[in-house]
Structure formats: C-alpha cells, structure tokens
Amino acid sequence: MPIIDAIGQGGLPCLELTNRFGFARVYLHGAHVTHWTPADGSEMLWMSARSFFAAGKPIRGGIPVCFPWFGGHPSDATQPAHGFARVRAWTVTARADFTDGSTHVTLTLSDDADSRAVWPHAFTAELTLILAATLTVALKVSNTGAAPFVCEEALHSYFSVSDIEQTTVDGCHGQAYIDKAGGGAVDRRDDAEVIRFTAETDRFYPATPGPHVITDAASGRRIRVSKQGAQSSVVWNPWIAKAAKMPDYGDHEWPSMVCVEAANAGSDRLHLAPGASATCATTLEWVR
C-alpha cells in the first residue's frame, strides 16, 4: 500500500508515500511536505531538529505552503507570518497511484469563519504532491466568491546541504531583487554568476523564471528547482544571528540548509476574478 495514513511527530496526522521512485511524507497540518527521499538517494529536504509539530504553529523545514500572504501580514502584526494556510489542518481530497508508478495526493483548504475573520474572501486552495522521478508540488488557488481578491503565495522549500559556505544557487544572474537581509528592503541587481553565501541572505527576486540549480560542492549533490506559474523566487539562509533568535531553529543548524522558493508575491501577487483559478508549482529534481 504505497499511500499510508500515519501519525507523525506531535501526534499530527500525515500521509506517507512510497513507490519505486522513493518516499515522501506530507502532514495535513499546513499541507506540509517534510521529507522527500529518492529511492537510491538520501534526504533532499531539510528539517530543523527544533521544529514545532503543534496545532497553530508552523513546521520549520520541508516545504511550507505560504498563503494568502507572504512575509508579515500587510496590516496586522498579530497574524501569522506567511499566511494562515501553513498553520491550518488541510483535508485529503484525492490520492492515487498511476500506472507510470507515480503517486499523487491532493489536500484542500477552503475558507471558513476563522479564515474570513482575518482574510474576508471565499477561496479553495488545493495542494497536489506528485512523487515520481521528481517531486512536484502544485498549489491551485481558486476564487470561489463573488468579488475579486488579491493574494500572495509561496512554496517555501528548505533543502539540505552539507555546507552552505560551499553551496551556490544559479538562475538569478542579472535579475533585480529586493535584499531583505537584516530586516531591510533594498533594491539591488544580481551581477554575480551564482549566489554564494557568506552572511544572512534573504532575497526576493520578482519576475524571475528559474530554474535554479543548488550545487552543494561539499557533497557533490545538485538539485534543480523548476517553477511553473510562479513568477517570483526567494533565496534564504538566516546565518548566525537570525538563527539564534528563532525558537524553532537550532543555533548551529544554519550551515546545513538553504531555501529556494517558488512564489507569487510583492509585485507578482495574484489578482483573481470571481471563478478564476491559478496554479503555482515547483518541481524538484536530483541532478545526476
């Protein structure tokens, strides 16, 4: 039975997918993928040993689903960063094994009284996970109400690396970006061939098609992060001081991860008319 209902950390329900391509685990809490291990490889995603696994708190690592805003709430600092979708329980609405050996699951979140109290819009969000030779995560957002709305979204993937100081990320050369390191918002242009990490890195690249290849020179591993319907890319490592401030992130974990995120945020935010839908996806591939 390749799709197993399981109880994960913190007693939270999850699905475990296994097939000839490998293994993936997705929690219903946040529709949050925490693990992806190709059959003949090692774990690709990074998880913090300090992550919370609790109702109302986001999971640290894996692939958080950010929706309907990215970063802080535009006007209410009491609202969760990166939106409420990652701290809500989603419902499994489809699961199937395909004849090509791939496994597909879909989790769904719709508006309710709690969501409308902070974001007054009718929506359905469907997160589909496809475990094949690659891992694809697709977020389809539909406006099910009578009025248009504007939203932001991100598939905030955390990747495991052996040493961030020997890691590079490509696909951003020549692109304008907003440098958010240190909490600021400075407009810059990337003139380096690849991104290297020597300090806190928090970059928002609008209108950047990708793909991005993460090269982890210390292990020799490369991961290609492709995007479909996601105009923005985000690259993040908190480094030392910011890591120390986060309660759900170990002080010494920063050298072992990098986030490369597929997003529609800021100037790329979505405008959805009544009845309209948009899908933002990322495909992760171990480049061998």
Ligand code: BG6
């Ligand atoms: C990144 C943002 O996407 O997520 C950073 O660009 C942020 O600014 C990081 O610090 C982690 O966010 P959070 O809410 O999961 O701590």
